[in-house]
Amino acid sequence: MEIPFREARPENGAGLVPADNSAPHKEELSFKIKEQKIVVDELSNLKKHRKVYRQQQNSNIFFLADRTEMLSESKNILDELKKEYQEIENSEKNKTKK
Amino acid sequence: MEAPPDPGPHASASASASAAAPLRAPEVARLREEQEKVVTSCQEKIQHWKKVDNDYNALQERLSTLPDKLSYNIMVPFGPFAFMPGKLVHTNEVTVLLGDNWFAKCSAKQAVGLVEHRKEHVRKTIDDLKKVMNNFESRVEFTEDLQKMSDAAGDIVDIREEIKSDFEFKAKHRIAHKPHSKPKTSDIFEADFANDVQSKGLLADEGLWARLEELERQEELLGELDSKPDAVIANGEDTTSSEEEKEEQNIHGHVGNERADSGTPSGRPRDAPELLRAPVTSQHKCSVNGSDACHSDEDDGDGDDENENVRDALGLGETSVPTIYFSHTVEPKRVRINTGKNTTLKFSEKKEEAKRKRKNSSGGGHCSQELPTIRTPADIYRVFVDLVNGEYVPRKSILKSRSREDSVCSDTSESSAADLDDRRGLWRSISCEEATHSDTSESILEEEQQENHQKKLSPVTGTPEAFSGTVIEKEFLSSSAPHPAGAHPVLPTIPERREVLSEVSGESTKRVSKFKAARLQQKS
Numbered sequence: 001m002e003i004p005f006r007e008a009r010p011e012n013g014a015g016l017v018p019a020d021n022s023a024p025h026k027e028e029l030s031f032k033i034k035e036q037k038i039v040v041d042e043l044s045n046l047k048k049h050r051k052v053y054r055q056q057q058n059s060n061i062f063f064l065a066d067r068t069e070m071l072s073e074s075k076n077i078l079d080e081l082k083k084e085y086q087e088i089e090n091s092e093k094n095k096t097k098k
Numbered sequence: 099m100e101a102p103p104d105p106g107p108h109a110s111a112s113a114s115a116s117a118a119a120p121l122r123a124p125e126v127a128r129l130r131e132e133q134e135k136v137v138t139s140c141q142e143k144i145q146h147w148k149k150v151d152n153d154y155n156a157l158q159e160r161l162s163t164l165p166d167k168l169s170y171n172i173m174v175p176f177g178p179f180a181f182m183p184g185k186l187v188h189t190n191e192v193t194v195l196l197g198d199n200w201f202a203k204c205s206a207k208q209a210v211g212l213v214e215h216r217k218e219h220v221r222k223t224i225d226d227l228k229k230v231m232n233n234f235e236s237r238v239e240f241t242e243d244l245q246k247m248s249d250a251a252g253d254i255v256d257i258r259e260e261i262k263s264d265f266e267f268k269a270k271h272r273i274a275h276k277p278h279s280k281p282k283t284s285d286i287f288e289a290d291f292a293n294d295v296q297s298k299g300l301l302a303d304e305g306l307w308a309r310l311e312e313l314e315r316q317e318e319l320l321g322e323l324d325s326k327p328d329a330v331i332a333n334g335e336d337t338t339s340s341e342e343e344k345e346e347q348n349i350h351g352h353v354g355n356e357r358a359d360s361g362t363p364s365g366r367p368r369d370a371p372e373l374l375r376a377p378v379t380s381q382h383k384c385s386v387n388g389s390d391a392c393h394s395d396e397d398d399g400d401g402d403d404e405n406e407n408v409r410d411a412l413g414l415g416e417t418s419v420p421t422i423y424f425s426h427t428v429e430p431k432r433v434r435i436n437t438g439k440n441t442t443l444k445f446s447e448k449k450e451e452a453k454r455k456r457k458n459s460s461g462g463g464h465c466s467q468e469l470p471t472i473r474t475p476a477d478i479y480r481v482f483v484d485l486v487n488g489e490y491v492p493r494k495s496i497l498k499s500r501s502r503e504d505s506v507c508s509d510t511s512e513s514s515a516a517d518l519d520d521r522r523g524l525w526r527s528i529s530c531e532e533a534t535h536s537d538t539s540e541s542i543l544e545e546e547q548q549e550n551h552q553k554k555l556s557p558v559t560g561t562p563e564a565f566s567g568t569v570i571e572k573e574f575l576s577s578s579a580p581h582p583a584g585a586h587p588v589l590p591t592i593p594e595r596r597e598v599l600s601e602v603s604g605e606s607t608k609r610v611s612k613f614k615a616a617r618l619q620q621k622s
Contacts, residue, residue, distance in 0.1 A: 053173050057156035062173035062181065 026092075029085045036078040043071040123245060130241040133234050140231035144224055151220045158213045165190040165206045 043052070052070050053062035164170075167189060174184035192209040193201040204212070 056160055058153040060175040060178070061186075062175075063186075064171035064173075 026085070026088050029081060029088065033078065033081045033085060036074060036081055039074045040071065040078055043067065043074055126241055126245040130238055130245065133238045133241060136234045137231055137238065140227050140234065144227045144231065147220055147224045147227065151217060151224065154213050154217045154220065158210055158217070161192065161206045161210045161213065164192075 046052070046067060048067070050067065052065050052067045054065040054070065055062050168187075169189065170186040172184055172186050173181040175181055190206050191203065192206055193203050194209055194212055196202050
């Protein structure tokens with residue numbers, strides 16, 4: 001029984017977020033990006049034998065997950081969020097220019 | 099009549115001004131505020147439902163992949179803060195909360211179906227909320243525009259409303275203040291008259307007055323010709339109605355109550371007599387009559403019918419009648435309003451008037467209206483008139499005329515059930531003989547003669563309709579009447595005849611005129 005798990009809650013939130021994230025709100029997006037950055041950072045700094053669990057949304061059950069997979073997944077989510085954020089910024093700039 | 103309406107306008111002007119105010123900024127701003135509240139609440143609800151939808155999506159995804167593996171390593175929650183490692187074994191067995199702590203055991207696939215069903219419901223609610231939100235957003239825009247317009251200056255509409263409201267309010271106020279006891283309907287009618295008169299007066303006072311003068315002259319000419327009958331009618335209505343009313347109210351408390359209950363019909367007749375008196379006494383009457391005549395002319399179907407009736411009653415030319423018009427027009431209108439049947443009621447009124455005339459001429463004094471007092475056919479007429487005709491003649495006559503004519507029961511029915519039986523017995527005993535002999539002989543014979551004449555004059559048009567309607571009703575009455583009273587075959591039949599005659603006569607104006615002419619001849 002190695003030190004069991006690291007809560008993946010933030011990660012879960014992040015994972016879910018991209019799907020619903022149609023968020024036009026810039027602030028929301030920036031907040032999520034910050035969250036995701038932390039998740040990625042934490043996952044990347046984990047020792048190899050650590051276990052990672054992922055919380056089922058809206059419930060209290062944690063499913064065991066693969067650390068590397070979660071790391072890559074969270075990185076992808078972070079990239080998507082950054083893209084969205086930039087798009088919004090660009091559109092705003094265009095509007096202001098116009 | 100004219101005096102009261104004048105004060106009304108001033109008061110109404112202030113009222114209208116106050117009424118115009120409400121559209122001002124504060125109210126509009128508050129309306130907009132409330133609408134925006136609705137929009138925000140809708141947005142919140144939509145957000146909540148979107149989260150629910152999101153949760154269901156995740157659940158569906160999890161359920162769809164759950165059976166992929168035989169077992170999962172999980173952290174099992176022990177309360178909110180404690181976990182212990184465990185294994186999720188039965189990956190294809192799910193219990194679904196159906197609600198109210200009832201669960202259904204099913205496979206993961208079935209659970210996915212259930213989730214899909216619930217997602218549908220969630221989507222539907224979200225759509226509804228969006229619709230509501232859009233609706234109220236548009237309303238907010240509209241109120242914003244309204245606010246801008248009101249701030250700018252959109253008083254034109256308000257001014258128009260003021261004018262209208264003034265007239266109405268004036269009339270209503272005047273009526274309400276004058277006779278508290280009198281029913282609302284009569285007041286309304288008066289108000290209408292006043293309004294019309296005012297409007298007309300505003301438009302062309304001079305022309306109206308000129309016409310009134312002409313009408314007055316005509317009245318004088320005609321009045322000389324028909325002076326006796328007209329005077330008799332007017333006086334008879336006034337005296338009979340007032341006296342009868344008083345007597346009825348005093349003696350027959352229950353009857354008065356019933357009338358009060360009926361409300362509108364009772365009040366109108368009283369008003370009508372007043373109107374009649376006023377016009378007769380002074381030139382004002384002429385003006386009133388003229389105005390009424392104008393109204394009647396303007397009135398669509400009612401006015402024509404009324405005019406015809408009046409003409410018939412007077413048996414005079416159209417123009418000369420106006421004085422009479424007034425009274426008649428008022429009553430028929432009331433009748434129409436109450437029952438919706440114009441012709442029958444009018445005729446019934448005419449008959450009642452004829453009865454009154456007969457009473458005045460024959461009976462002269464007002465015997466007690468109660469049943470025992472009936473000694474002569476005239477008394478019988480009065481009783482009928484009192485209940486139906488006397489004061490509230492037209493309206494009650496419409497409803498009751500048939501019933502009353504059919505049997506005394508109708509009158510009694512109005513008063514009290516207990517009295518009804520007694521009265522019926524007395525009435526029938528007394529009335530059978532008298533009514534059959536005297537009343538029926540006089541009235542019916544006259545009417546029949548008139549009918550015959552009328553038929554000759556106007557054979558086809560009016561008769562068939564009137565006969566059909568009247569016959570049916572009379573049949574009902576005759577059939578119904580005997581049961582409560584104890585079945586006097588003679589009485590019901592008589593009333594039927596009367597009604598038939600009256601209705602028939604009512605349909606064709608010519609008949610009526612002849613009828614009244616016959617009365618006049620008899621009286622004279």
